[in-house]
Amino acid sequence: MSLINITLIVYVVASIAYIAREIWNSISIKWVSIGFLILAFCLNLVMVIKRSIEAGHPPFSNLYESLVFYACCTAFVYLIFEFIYNFRVVGAFSSVLAMLILLYATLQDDTIRPIMPALKSNWMLVHVVTYMIGYASFGISFVTSIIFLIVKAFAKKDNKEAGNEKEILPRNFDKLSYKIVAFGFPFLTLGMVTGAVWAKKAWGDYWSWDPKETWSLITWFAYLVYLHTPLVLPKMNISKSKASVILACWLLFSFGIVNFTFVGLNYLPSAADSDHVYGSK
Numbered sequence: 001m002s003l004i005n006i007t008l009i010v011y012v013v014a015s016i017a018y019i020a021r022e023i024w025n026s027i028s029i030k031w032v033s034i035g036f037l038i039l040a041f042c043l044n045l046v047m048v049i050k051r052s053i054e055a056g057h058p059p060f061s062n063l064y065e066s067l068v069f070y071a072c073c074t075a076f077v078y079l080i081f082e083f084i085y086n087f088r089v090v091g092a093f094s095s096v097l098a099m100l101i102l103l104y105a106t107l108q109d110d111t112i113r114p115i116m117p118a119l120k121s122n123w124m125l126v127h128v129v130t131y132m133i134g135y136a137s138f139g140i141s142f143v144t145s146i147i148f149l150i151v152k153a154f155a156k157k158d159n160k161e162a163g164n165e166k167e168i169l170p171r172n173f174d175k176l177s178y179k180i181v182a183f184g185f186p187f188l189t190l191g192m193v194t195g196a197v198w199a200k201k202a203w204g205d206y207w208s209w210d211p212k213e214t215w216s217l218i219t220w221f222a223y224l225v226y227l228h229t230p231l232v233l234p235k236m237n238i239s240k241s242k243a244s245v246i247l248a249c250w251l252l253f254s255f256g257i258v259n260f261t262f263v264g265l266n267y268l269p270s271a272a273d274s275d276h277v278y279g280s281k
Helices: 003-024 025-053 063-084 092-106 122-162 172-204 211-236 242-261
Strands: none
Touching: 003 025, 003 092, 025 063, 025 092, 063 122, 063 172, 063 211, 092 122, 122 172, 122 242, 172 211, 172 242, 211 242
């Protein structure tokens, strides 16, 4: 069995362990679930290192390599917040997210090819790593938003039927999404800045309004708007409950932009000649 298949299985087992942890609320199962996710992360990291050695360059030159690294970053970022906030059931969804990213990587061409001259730069390492940490953070905030909206919908239904207030999620759970985005946004910004410097050295211009650059900027603005929206909604006389739902929905929309920028753009004819959309070539 290949390393990638073993890693996929461990991600699934980690997800099941997190669900069991939520059901039985056991300390021992807690450490089992974390242990499996750490194991999955380590296996994923081994894949990244192995690929780097085999290719002779940082493993970010095509879509397959980028997805493998993206899954690794997703597990890494989640584990950081796991130890800070004790996310519990979020771990199950985050493990599934990392697994799905890795599963999508298996559908890509994993052939090792020589990289184009513009990619032979130390800026690629800084640019891609910072971007992927930002994307991984947004992926985790996407997970927390989904959980919040699902629980919010079911809790509202139960409250109508039972006539009482049930607190299913930890207090201030909706604010965790904001903290995660606040963590990832500086990495996204740094990724854009280093990308501009890299573009200047590689192509002679900091910014050329290439499709990839344009959608990266749209992604940046989407999360900038999210970070400032909590300051605006109270002035519009929107209740706290409605504001939390609006913010959660905005994160779902914003993560859609992330996925389009990262993957979807590669398949558009208009981006076929882009110097930045090398992942699909």
